[in-house]
Amino acid sequence: MSQTQQTPLTYARITEDVVRMVDKPSKKWWALFIPTVMLVGLGVTCFFYQVAEGLGVAGYRHPVFWGVYITDFVFWVGIAHSGTLISAILYLFRARFRMSIYRIAEAMTVFAVLTAGLFPIIHLGRPWNFLWLIPYPNSRELWINFKSPLVWDVFAVSTYLTVSSVFFLVGMIPDIAAIRDKVKETPRKIIYSILSFGWKGSNREWLHYTRAYLYFAALATPLVLSVHSVVSWDFAMGNVPGWHTTIFPPYFVAGAIFSGLAMVITLTIPIRKIFHLEDYITLDNYDGMAKLIILTSCIVGYAYAAEFFMAWYSGSPYEWGQFVYRATGEYAFFYWVMVICNCFVPIVLWWEKVRKNIKALFVISILINIGMWFERFNIIVISLSRDFEPGAWGIYKISFVEAGITIGSFAWFFMFFLLFVKTLPAVSIAEMKEILPVPKKGG
Amino acid sequence: MDQGVVGIYSYQDSVLEAVGKLKEAGYRNMRVFSPFPSHEIEEAIDLPESPVRFFTLFGGLLGATCGIGFTVLTSSSWPIAVSAKPIVSILPYMVIVFELTVLFGALSTFLGLIINSLIRKRTPIRLYDERFSDDKFGIAVVCEKEKIGAVEAILNSTGAEEIKFDEA
Numbered sequence: 001m002s003q004t005q006q007t008p009l010t011y012a013r014i015t016e017d018v019v020r021m022v023d024k025p026s027k028k029w030w031a032l033f034i035p036t037v038m039l040v041g042l043g044v045t046c047f048f049y050q051v052a053e054g055l056g057v058a059g060y061r062h063p064v065f066w067g068v069y070i071t072d073f074v075f076w077v078g079i080a081h082s083g084t085l086i087s088a089i090l091y092l093f094r095a096r097f098r099m100s101i102y103r104i105a106e107a108m109t110v111f112a113v114l115t116a117g118l119f120p121i122i123h124l125g126r127p128w129n130f131l132w133l134i135p136y137p138n139s140r141e142l143w144i145n146f147k148s149p150l151v152w153d154v155f156a157v158s159t160y161l162t163v164s165s166v167f168f169l170v171g172m173i174p175d176i177a178a179i180r181d182k183v184k185e186t187p188r189k190i191i192y193s194i195l196s197f198g199w200k201g202s203n204r205e206w207l208h209y210t211r212a213y214l215y216f217a218a219l220a221t222p223l224v225l226s227v228h229s230v231v232s233w234d235f236a237m238g239n240v241p242g243w244h245t246t247i248f249p250p251y252f253v254a255g256a257i258f259s260g261l262a263m264v265i266t267l268t269i270p271i272r273k274i275f276h277l278e279d280y281i282t283l284d285n286y287d288g289m290a291k292l293i294i295l296t297s298c299i300v301g302y303a304y305a306a307e308f309f310m311a312w313y314s315g316s317p318y319e320w321g322q323f324v325y326r327a328t329g330e331y332a333f334f335y336w337v338m339v340i341c342n343c344f345v346p347i348v349l350w351w352e353k354v355r356k357n358i359k360a361l362f363v364i365s366i367l368i369n370i371g372m373w374f375e376r377f378n379i380i381v382i383s384l385s386r387d388f389e390p391g392a393w394g395i396y397k398i399s400f401v402e403a404g405i406t407i408g409s410f411a412w413f414f415m416f417f418l419l420f421v422k423t424l425p426a427v428s429i430a431e432m433k434e435i436l437p438v439p440k441k442g443g
Numbered sequence: 444m445d446q447g448v449v450g451i452y453s454y455q456d457s458v459l460e461a462v463g464k465l466k467e468a469g470y471r472n473m474r475v476f477s478p479f480p481s482h483e484i485e486e487a488i489d490l491p492e493s494p495v496r497f498f499t500l501f502g503g504l505l506g507a508t509c510g511i512g513f514t515v516l517t518s519s520s521w522p523i524a525v526s527a528k529p530i531v532s533i534l535p536y537m538v539i540v541f542e543l544t545v546l547f548g549a550l551s552t553f554l555g556l557i558i559n560s561l562i563r564k565r566t567p568i569r570l571y572d573e574r575f576s577d578d579k580f581g582i583a584v585v586c587e588k589e590k591i592g593a594v595e596a597i598l599n600s601t602g603a604e605e606i607k608f609d610e611a
Contacts, residue, residue, distance in 0.1 A: 010578065011478055011577065011578035012577055012578040015478075015576070015577045015578070135513070135517065141520065141521055142521065143517035143518065143520070143521065144517075145525050146514045146517070146518060146535060146536055146539055147525055147526065147528055147532055147535045147536075148525075151539075152535070152538040152539065152542075155538070155539050155542040155543070156538070156542055159542040159543075159545055159546040162546060162549070162550070163545060163546065163549040166549055166550065166553050167549070170553060170556065174479075174576070177576050178478070178576040178577060180576075181573035181574075181575075181576045181577065182573075182577070197557065197561045198561055199561065199576075200476065200571050200575070201476050201477060201478060201575050201576055202474040202475065202476050202583075203474060203475040203476075203477070203484055203485060203488050203490070204474060204490065204560065205560040205561070206477065206480040206481070206484075206485070207485060207490055207493050207560075208493045208495050208555070208556055208559040208560035209480065209556060209560055210480045210485075211492075211493040211495045211496060212493075212495045212499075212552050212553070212555060212556035212560075215495065215496065215499040215548075215552045216549060216552055219499070219503075219545050219548050219549050219552070220545075220549070222541075222545070223542075223545045226538075226541060226542070226545075230538060429478075430478065430479045430480065431479070433478050433479040434479045434480065438455045438456075438481070438483075439453060439454050439455060440454055440455070440456050441454045441456055441457055441602065
């Protein structure tokens with residue numbers, strides 16, 4: 001791969017650079033891809049072992065029957081949020097720093113929802129019965145219970161997957177057309193021709209395209225906010241100390257955007273380096289994302305404090321007992337990792353130097369991801385392990401099957417991502433051209 | 444018998460100039476190709492507002508109706524009281540209604556885009572040049588064979604780098 005940093009960005013160079021990204025995979029790519037697929041295999045093996053042996057191997061013990069799988073589910077749905085935030089909400093706000101990263105963020109959204117969607121099924125004792133959550137005509141004329149938050153979840157997550165996939169694919173049409181016009185080999189040309197829907201880039205096409213994009217963004221914006229609200233109701237609707245609070249929807253949405261942005265940073269930093277995208281994904285882009293991280297970190301930190309305050313102010317000994325237990329009980333380590341990673345680590349981002357320091361950002365983004373995974377673990381597991389009845393309290397330990405499936409889920413996510421960067425335009429060609437100064441006669 | 448002609452440009456301001464002159468000369472049946480969406484070109488050509496919005500509206504309304512109908516009718520068809528709630532509880536159903544509104548709205552927007560922009564293109568494919576997706580602009584005009592010379596003159600005078608004809 002040639003280093004072309006010296007030449008300034010031009011229309012031709014943008015097309016060329018993106019087309020080069022989808023060229024034949026290098027040895028480095030295979031070196032990443034093969035271990036990833038092997039780790040997916042590990043996860044699949046663990047899953048089949050669990051199906052054969054039953055959920056006992058998943059570390060589920062009375063009273064904790066929602067554990068790492070539900071943690072993973074909420075974590076991955078959260079990761080999925082910043083993609084649509086960047087592509088839809090920041091589009092409506094005309095934030096320019098989104099242009100170079102939004103495609104990667106959207107891909108991340110689609111793959112994260114694909115990963116998240118597996119966990120409720122993995123979590124079932126009889127996974128083949130997951131169809132029962134979907135309303136379909138059956139001989140007993142039974143319908144699903146639309147009053148259940150779990151059914152809302154099915155609707156919210158599947159709508160989110162569909163809408164974000166359509167948004168992702170529509171956004172790529174002009175860019176795939178540009179690749180189609182550049183590649184020479186016949187099989188690739190045919191595939192890209194089909195995926196580009198015969199796009200020609202005429203003014204009539206652009207007119208409908210830009211309007212459709214605007215309406216997609218307008219529909220996706222409330223959808224992003226709704227999905228994690230609905231996920232939070234899985235908990236908030238239940239009468240369990242630590243779950244039953246009205247702050248959950250905004251708290252979950254802020255946390256989702258927080259973790260999603262961190263994941264965008266974690267993913268774009270290596271891609272930027274491997275594909276030499278320094279001219280595209282600039283330090284200003286990272287600066288913009290880091291500022292959003294500061295904002296969401298403050299909201300999340302406020303939510304932690306508000307939860308504690310409300311637990312005390314409610315006067316409910318169960319509620320207050322739960323929160324004191326979180327901070328001081330057997331799971332205190334998890335709690336304090338969460339507080340440090342999510343509330344204290346992002347404080348350093350208030351310095352511009354840190355926001356524009358790639359290495360520092362990479363480390364911080366990983367710490368935030370760890371912190372957010374622990375946040376979900378704390379909410380789910382600690383609340384269940386100590387509810388109202390001291391006789392029913394219990395401790396939950398992560399089993400190797402759960403760890404294997406969790407590792408497998410990360411590999412599953414990265415596997416799709418690796419396939420994506422080698423086959424589809426990871427940087428939006430049309431939008432990058434849009435932000436360049438328009439070529440004028442005589443310069 | 445109509446014929447097509449396409450001029451290839453590097454600069455957007457030349458394109459805008461040519462569009463202005465073509466409109467003055469009374470040519471309406473033209474397409475401007477560009478590698479990215481350009482507001483200036485859109486304004487210069489001044490097409491009527493895109494009908495995609497009606498697809499979005501219709502899809503959204505259809506989704507909302509389906510959401511209400513589906514939840515209310517299915518729960519009334521076998522009334523079982525769950526968690527001491529009324530058989531038809533509007534508030535929780537709103538979640539389903541909202542999700543279906545967005546789902547149907549987005550899918551019908553996609554349909555609107557496909558129908559309006561990709562199927563009803565009405566641009567002779569032969570007038571397309573692969574450079575239009577890279578770094579060139581193009582103006583394609585379809586008119587009667589006799590007038591093709593006049594169009595070519597306008598394209599030439601505004602700085603077209605290359606002019607191609609559709610022979611069919």
